[in-house]
Amino acid sequence: MLLIHCPHCNEERPELEFSHAGEAHIVRSTQLTELSDEEFAHFFFYRENRKGVTFERWRHTHGCARFFNAARDTVSDKFLITYKIGEPKPKLKISTNQNKKAAS
Amino acid sequence: MNAHAKVQPNRIAGHGRLTPANQTRFTFDGKTYGALVGDTVASALIANDVHLVGRSFKYHRPRGIVTAGPEEPNALLGIARDVTRHTPNIRATTQEVFDGLQATSQNRWPSLKYDIGEVNDVASPFLSAGFYYKTFMWPRKAWDKVYEPFIRNAAGLGHAPEHADPDHYAAQFAHCDVLVIGGGIAGLCAALKAAKAGARVIICDEQPQFGGAFHFDVDAQVNGRPGFEWAQETAAQLSEMDNVRVLGRTTAFGYYAQNFVGLVERVTEHVSAPAPGTPRERLWQVRAGQVLIATGAIERHMVFANNDRPGILLASAARTYLNHYGVAVGKNVGVYTANDSAYLAAFDLKRAGVQIPAIVDVREAIDPKLASQALELGIRVLTGHAVIAAGGKLRVSSMSVSKAGGGSEQVIPVDALIMSAGWTPSVHMFSQSRGKVKFDAETNRFLPGIYAQDCICIGACNGTDDLGQTVEEALKAGENAAKNTVARPKRAALNVKTIGGESWNGNMVGAAPGAEAGKVVKAFVDYQNDVTAKDIRLAVQEGFHSIEHVKRFTTNGMATDQGKLSNMHGLAIAAEALGKEIPEVGLTTFRAPYTPVTFGAIVNHSRANLFDPTRTTPIHDSEVALGAIFEDVGNWKRAWYYPRAGEDMHTAVNRECKTVRETVGMFDGSTLGKIEVVGPDAAKFMHLMYTNPFMKLGVGKLRYGIMCREDGYIYDDGVVGRIAEDRFHVTTTTGGAPRVLNHMEDYLQTEFPDLKVWLTSTSEQWAVIAVQGPKARDIIAPFVEGIDLSNEALPHMSMATGRICGVETRLMRMSFTGEAGYEINVPADHGRMVWDTLYATVNAAGGCAYGTEAMHVLRAEKGFIIVGQDTDGTVTPHDAGLGWAVGKKKEDFVGIRGLQRPDLVAKGRRQLVGLRSKDSRSVLDEGAQIVADAAQHDKMIGWVSSSYWSENAGSPIALALIEGGFDRMGETLFVPMPDRTIEVEVCRSVFVDEDGGRVHG
Amino acid sequence: MAKAAIKAMDATRVHPLAGQSFGGPNVSIAPAPEAYRCSLRADARAVPSLSKALGIKLPRSAKQSITAADRSALWLGPDEWLIIDTHVDPLDDLSKVRVLHSAVDISHRNTALLVKGPRAADVINAGCPQDLSLAAFPVGACSRTILGKIEVVLLRTDVDAFRVEVWRSFSAYAFELLSTAASHN
Incomplete structure (x- = not known):
């Protein structure tokens, strides 16, 4: 069981209190009806599901109940950072080599 | 008490730490034996001169006790307390005897001494490595009638319990600054040092008593006292500290992410009559700031022909039986070694009055001190010699000895044979933590290399051979662990002075002389899985060059054994066959659990009423x-x-x-799920979350609402009431309550965070x-x-x-x-x-x-739908005949774009309609398929979602999702059933009060 | 029906665990006395006004609670508090507040168990994965968390006493898990 740092509770809490909530930083258009079928498909259906560092949403469901964002390496299953919804996607220092390798 | 219960022929007066007056008894295969309180089943059986305890997994070869600990591969017994408490595959070497314990040998029929399956041993050329994969491939037809029944009969050890487990198993999450795995001198020193510095410490050891190697090593002194005594005092001292939890009989079985370690405490497995309310076992789920791994080393056997005969044991095991349990493993004990440890066992046995006909050492040169000590005790030492084979079948009777390079054989009669190839650091926990081991060529062993988690290996498992160095390393680790985890560690002096102590050298890996390549002998590498040196060479010969493949092909180191004895030997033999160095071949991964864990411990409290909450x-x-x-x-x-x-x-x-x-x-x-939506933007939020318009719903009015996901499919429905301008009472389906609230919170927190509204479950x-x-x-x-x-x-x-x-x-x-x-x-x-x-x-x-x-x-x-019954996650409001509930003028709501997708507006979608059975009698099966052509049952055009007898309508009624259903009113369709085909007519989905006047009455 | 007859009806609250209790040497478990409860939601800038109206200072950071007289305010999330009062309905105090907030009556949604005794933390740790040592979870600490297969709100009321708030239909499970753990501790 992982420990996950909740950016609202400001401490690490057991994974049992959390739920995963899919890929992060997917913007719902304010003009949703204007999207082409292709654009809608990318918004709703397509996900990166990458091997390596991935940005995803979690919810501290059985804690403060807040959604938040996280960067997690899906190979090592380690969280690199967690941050509040609305905060910019952090720039992480990841060696590109390693990342390429992980993504291949 | 019968006569057998009293006489324990191999019990040596004046030896061991058990109290002779504390007699107890147990049965093995129905026969009663005497034992002393504190015995394991293994020590008690050996005390009674019983070495034959089971049959091997594949060849059904007679097997005995090899070890004195959890690494035991052979002596797996069924242990019972009564008819409802039977556990298979318990290691005789760890199960403590209690009064009334019933032990049963396994994998034999009709009896341990005459086993029909033994034919497998003779037929073994056909049962070599990979035989499962080869032998049973052909003919296909033989599978059901011949192969599968045979395999099922022959495979597996022990039998599963037939009754529900009457015992309770407990569980507890625990947190500590420092978790110490292993209660030998390294673990005890580290724990005490960390505890004195103020750290919250948990220390566990799988044995009933702490002290690790001091169970057998009686030469070492700590602070002027025998090591074992010092260990008991130190454990007692730890127990009295408020910041320490001391867990005996507790195995760390799994090391998971972020220092999360699973322990199983065996609470009553050693007790004759457990007190009511005490759990049988307790699962500890420990989260530690730092883990100190002090798991010691495991002695390896020698790989030679017939090295599995009952009465052949590890040297340290023989020493444990003598020095801790007061039991000699035989009266005339041969010694075969590549390592110094066996000498110490031989000396102890000799001093206790046991005959030692010879120490056979494959090494040419040995420590002169050992040689002179042997001379002093009158023990013959044959250096540069090898035991080519063991004689005897149900019990070892002799050892055939020759020069290591070959030559004439001499047969030396023995009634037990002890052996030591060297020591394998127990890196299981380290490896489970995802740490990477590195090979130390000088000592022929894998040692902790790159750490993946916040843990430190100390003592023998870290390759530290000297007792003094072990203490130094442990104290340092304890001090550092406290520094790293405690805000203000206290300074506390701790002096531990040692004299003597074993060395845990790696020494010899691989097959011994006489079992080298080309020799057709059964020299076992893995006793539990019946893997011989020859099997591993065969695997390589057949093209399995990765050690992971060799492992799976031969089953070496698999299952509950996890390679405790076998891994290094198997690896060395594979490396030799491949012509590679050991590190090039690599080591297989050690997996959890370290030793088997009961389902009871894993399930713990979650049985019966606690399996799942019952809500009323x-x-x-x-x-x-x-x-x-x-x-x-x-x-x-x-x-x-x-x-x-x-x-x-x-x-x-x-x-x-x-x-x-x-x-x-x-x-x-x-x-029904209920959610209170409160805030000045409550209506706006409802307007976005539901397909219906909500801005103009009057206070005191109700509206049936449909909630979609972004893809346009119905997600939930319910009636919504407006209590005040800024307050809605929302209802959801019973099953949908938690996910609907989660769905709403998701949008509120992440998509519409500017809306001034809050959600509270009021279900x-x-x-x-x-x-x-x-x-x-x-x-x-x-x-x-x-x-x-x-x-x-x-x-x-x-x-x-x-x-x-x-x-x-x-x-x-x-x-x-x-x-x-x-x-x-x-x-x-x-x-x-x-x-x-x-x-x-x-x-x-x-x-x-x-x-x-x-x-x-x-x-x-x-015709009112139930979401989840009449919808299946691909039904739009329009499909369900609820298009009226989708606000036509709305500019946005969740699902608005999805509903415009080409497939969702295409013709021929499945639509919800009513069905009447033409015979007015047949109630359709829910889920039944519907076809348009009675002759073509495989062209399904829809399915029955709801179906009942309606007493009010006086006929069966049904709802169904049918392709283009709204345009099929009056059409005859068919519902094929196994025994007949039912004719149905498509109709509106309202069967009673068609104009809907009654609700206004 | 005469209004008098309605008045005669029994409007006393029925605790879902009425009559159930567990007493062991190290732990006792009993239903908490009935209470008013309110789920209070508001942004940070409303906190001073709400605190004033409630007569209790709403805690502003995770795991903190304040108790004064019969009233407790538990931080559950950055804009969420659980107010518990054994005598006065906090909704009455909040009804006059003008600042933006949401107050919802959940008096009957939750019920509570009081777990007391030297082994109280161990017993709760049978199902709760949080660190309940006094260092990590001191007196007054509170948190929404997990107990076995359900969600609870935990409040440490004393060194060896906890209040376990639970939705009413899960209270039977909570009681049975805690009493089972206590009797096998």
Whole structure:
């Protein structure tokens, strides 16, 4: 069981209190009806599901109940950072080599 | 007590730490044996001169006890306390004897001494490595009748218990600064140092007593006392500290992410009559700031022909049996070694009066001190020699010795043979933590290399051979662990002075002389999985070059053994066969559990009522009193129907359905999900979350709402009431309550964070009582205060707050039955009182309580959908005939774009329609397929989603999702069943009160 | 029906665990006395006004609670508090507040168990994965968390005493898990 740092509770809490909530930083258009079928498909259906560092949403469901964002390496299953919804996607220092390798 | 119980021929007076007066007894294969309190089953059996304890997995070869600890591969017994408490595959070397213990050998039939499966040993050329994969491939037909029954019969060890486990297993999460795995000198020193510095410490050891190698090493002194005594005192000292938890008989079995370690504590497995209330085992789920791994080293056997004969043991095991249990493993014990440790065992045995005919050492040169000591004790030492084979079958009877390079053999009679190839650091926990081991060529062993987690290996498992260095390393690790985890560590002096101590050298890996390549002998590498040196060479020869493949092909180091004895030997033999160095071949991964863990410990408290929560409504007890039969809806118990004397389900449901339409019925709707949406932007939020328009819903009005996901498919539905300008009372389906709230929170927090609105679950705040039927208003009117119930003041789909039966209510005029009626929300603690009060009146008026089955029928008569029954996640509001509920002028709502997708507006979608059976009798099966052509059953055009007998309609009724259903009114379709095909006619999905006038009555 | 007859009806609250209790040498478990409860939601800038109206200072950071007289305010999330009062309905105090907030009555949604005794933390740790040592979870600490297979709100009321708030239909499970753990501790 992982420990996950909740950016609202400001401490690490057991994974049992959390739920995963899919890929992060997917913007719902304010003009949703204007999207082409292709654009809608990318918004709703397509996900990166990458091997390596991935940005995803979690919810501290059985804690403060807040959604938040996280960067997690899906190979090592380690969280690199967690941050509040609305905060910019952090720039992480990841060696590109390693990342390429992980993504291949 | 019979005679056998008293005489223990191999018990040596004056040796060991058990108390001779503390006699106890147990049975093995039905025969009673005497033992001393503190014995393991293994030590007690050897005391009684029993070495033959089982048959091997594949070849059914007779097997004995090899070790004195959890690494035991052979002596796996069935252990029982009584008929309901039988556990297979327990290591005789770790199971403590208690009075009345019943042990049974396994994998033999009809008896341990005469086993029919032994033919496998003779037939072994056909059962070599990979035989499962080869032998049973062909012919295909033989699988069912010949191969599978044979494999099932022959495979597996022991038999599963036949009775439910009567014992309770406990569990606890625990947190500490420092977890110390292993209670030998390294673990004890580190724990004490860390504890004195103020760290919260947990220390566990799998044995009943702490002290690790001091169980057998009686030469080492700590602080001027025998090591074992020092260990007991130190463990006692730790137990008395408030910041330390000392867990004996506790195995760390799994090391998971972020220093999360699973331990199993065997609480009563050693007790004859466990006190009531004590759990059999306790699972500890420990989160540690730092983990100190002090798991020691495991001695390896020598790989030579017939090295599995009963009576052949590890040298350290023989020493443990003598020095801890006071038991000699034989009277005339041969020694075969590549390592110094066996000498110490031989010396101890000799001093205890046991004959040592020879020490056979494959090394040419040995420590002169050992040589002279042997000379002093009169023990012959044959250096540069090898044991080519062991003689005997049910018990070792001799060893054949020759020069290591070959030459003439001499046969030396023995009744036991002890061996030592060297020591393997126990890196299991380190490896499980995802740490990477590195090979140390000088000592022929893998040692902890790159750490993946915040842990430190100390002592023998870290390759530290010297006792003094081990202590130094442990104290340092304890001090550092406290520094790293405690805010203000205390300075505490701790002096531990040692003299002597074993060395844990790696020494020899691989096959011994006489079992090298080309020799057709059974020299076992892995006893538990019956893997010989030859099998591993065969695997390489057949093209398996990765050690991971060799492992799976041969099964070396698999299963519960996890390679404790076998890994290094197997690897060395594979490396030799491949012509590679050991590190190039690599090591297989050690997996959890380190030793087997019972299902009981893993399940722990979660049995029976605690398997899953059972949720009941506040009205439940009244329903029980009315004789309700309940159905499970998620975790909820819901009243299904209320049979009266002589009624079956069908007649009860028919009566309930008729009564509601003719008189009045009462229904417990408390399980409905409820969400209170509060804030100035509440209407705006509702407008976005539901397909319906919500901006203009008046205060005091209700609206049926549909919620979609972004893809346009129905996600949930429910009635929404506007309590105030800024407050909505939202209901959801029973099963949908948590996910609907999560869905709403998701949008509110992440997509619409600027909206001023908050959501609160009120599902359990309100008990909900539906009163439905023509007499509904008359029933409730006398109990209502502050609400005008007239049609004008409170028409269908409106609500008011006031009081009922003297308590607060949110009274909703609404209907899921098609009859005029109310859903009465009252604070949950008052639910039962209100139900009982109203029920008395309902009953007197000829009404009744109705359950979920009648509710389903009544709503189907009106064509009202149930999300999840009449929808399957691919049904749009339009498909369900609910297009009217989608706001045409809305600019945005969740699902608006999805609903425009080409497939969702295409023709030929499955649409919800009614079906009538043409014979007016046949009730369709829910889920049944529907076809247009009675001759073509494989062209399905839809399926039946709801189907009932309707007493009110006097016919069967059904709802179905059918391709282009709305355009098929009046069409005849077919429902093929196994025995016949039912003709149905497509119709509107309303079967009763087609114009819908009754709800306004 | 005469209003007098309605008045005669029994409007006392029925605790879902009425009559159930567990008493062991190291732990006792009993239903908490009935209470008013309110789920209070508001942004940070409303906190001073709400605190004033409630007569209790709403805690502003995770795991903190304040108790004064019969009233407790528990931080559950950055804009969420659970107010518990054994005598006065906090909704009455909040009804006059003008600042933006949401107050919802959940008096009956939750019920509570009081777990007391030297082994109280161990017993709760049978199902709760949080660190309940006094260092990590001191007196006054509170948190929404997990107990076995359900969600609870935990409040440490004393060194060896906890209040376990639970939705009413899960209270039977909570009681059975805690009493089972206590009797096998």
